[in-house]
Amino acid sequence: MEELALQLSADGIQKKVLFPGRGNVPDYADGTKVKFHYRSSLCDGTVLDDSRTMGGKSKPMELILGKKFKLPVWELVLGTMRLGEIAEFTCDVKHTALYPLVSQSLRNISVGKDPLEGQRHCCGIAQVHSHHSHGHKDLEKLQTKPQPLVFTMELLEVLPPGSFALETWAMSDEEKLAAVPQIHEEGNALFKQGDTAEAAEKYYTAIACLKNLQMKEQPGSEPWIKLDLMITPLMLNFCQCKLMLGQYYEVLEHCSSILNKYEDNVKAYFKRGKAHAAVWNEAEARADFQKVLELDSSLAPAVSKEIQAMEKRLREKKKRIKDVTKIFSPPAAPPLQLLRAETGDEAPEETLRFKGDMSSSPSTWTPSLIH
Numbered sequence: 001m002e003e004l005a006l007q008l009s010a011d012g013i014q015k016k017v018l019f020p021g022r023g024n025v026p027d028y029a030d031g032t033k034v035k036f037h038y039r040s041s042l043c044d045g046t047v048l049d050d051s052r053t054m055g056g057k058s059k060p061m062e063l064i065l066g067k068k069f070k071l072p073v074w075e076l077v078l079g080t081m082r083l084g085e086i087a088e089f090t091c092d093v094k095h096t097a098l099y100p101l102v103s104q105s106l107r108n109i110s111v112g113k114d115p116l117e118g119q120r121h122c123c124g125i126a127q128v129h130s131h132h133s134h135g136h137k138d139l140e141k142l143q144t145k146p147q148p149l150v151f152t153m154e155l156l157e158v159l160p161p162g163s164f165a166l167e168t169w170a171m172s173d174e175e176k177l178a179a180v181p182q183i184h185e186e187g188n189a190l191f192k193q194g195d196t197a198e199a200a201e202k203y204y205t206a207i208a209c210l211k212n213l214q215m216k217e218q219p220g221s222e223p224w225i226k227l228d229l230m231i232t233p234l235m236l237n238f239c240q241c242k243l244m245l246g247q248y249y250e251v252l253e254h255c256s257s258i259l260n261k262y263e264d265n266v267k268a269y270f271k272r273g274k275a276h277a278a279v280w281n282e283a284e285a286r287a288d289f290q291k292v293l294e295l296d297s298s299l300a301p302a303v304s305k306e307i308q309a310m311e312k313r314l315r316e317k318k319k320r321i322k323d324v325t326k327i328f329s330p331p332a333a334p335p336l337q338l339l340r341a342e343t344g345d346e347a348p349e350e351t352l353r354f355k356g357d358m359s360s361s362p363s364t365w366t367p368s369l370i371h
Contacts (some may be wrong), residue, residue: 004080012092013077014306021085021155028079030066031161033170033238036078037061037332040099041154043090048138049103055110060156066172071102074151089151089258096149108137168209173216175211183209191241200241201323207234232258232265239271241292251275266295270302277310280317343353 004025005015026032037060040048052058065075073095081087168176168183186203210231235254242250255267255272258265273288289303 008077008080008089011358012077012094014090015075015077015080016074016088016090018088018152019084023082025080025082027160028158028160032065032156033062033159033164034065034078034155035060035062035157035159037156038074040103041150041152042149043150046138048099049106050143054107057110059110059363060105062167064166067170068097070105077151078153078155080271083155086152086154089153090147091151093148093235097146098150100143103139104136134350146266150325162222168205171209173213178214180209180230187237191237196241196244200238200245203234203238203241207231207238210234229263232262236267237350238269239268243271243274246278248275248278251280264295265271266299267290267296270299274306277306277313280314282314
């Protein structure tokens, strides 16, 4: 262990063992899967990321060694740890320059976003040293002024090569491309079984595989377009799941993205029209449904059904608003004859106005219309 520590020190990494773990240091051959918790901090103790709290949940990181992870120093330091060991590694800036890029991907994953969202079509070094915004102030600051970082690792599990099924993130480009049709079919099967949420996850996984490959191609090139044409039907399936799950704004976003590239995609117009109708965008919904009819007149019955459903919901909404308005409206003034009966024929005009004509006093209260 002392020899390993000396090797790390010579490479600009200082190791401090916080808990020794058990057994010997495992054989970390390429293809070994390691599961661990991590906390990334500045040298002043400011925490950047923590796998125990990221995304509002505790989820260990999984890494397969030898797969060219963008932060090689993690593979290096994990290779010195025993099972159950907790250790702190202070790493020189030469090992941490790519951390903003890695952190952005990990934060995206933790909230269910595409890990590549926000990254440009360029190499990692160019991304880190460009002025492109990560959307996180701490990462932007670290990108502008790289500095040493402290990584606190807890090694939870070590699995030798061949003892586990590869997840998509650990696949090679060839493996990802080959896996997409199978993942697509799994999504379709789950959808038919009524497991809409799980089907959406499958479609999302297939989309992420293809987008990962697409990022490595020149936008607009033949390989890029070929991948995009594979992504589109998966995205439409994903949108159908989101419609059924009531996540309408995601549908609006993704369908609009498709239509920005493929203006004649009738399915995208139809799904976007349904999403607009669901969030009370009547004019936008009608425009999308009209476009559907222009592109495919055979869909007239389906469009008519959706428009009728939208109009029914709009009528119901207007009725609810009217009913609520009635509840909170001030009562009508009683007849003059009733007031005279209560006050006597000789009641002065001022008394009549006070008791029966509330409209003569200005009111600052207005009813709240509840949808």
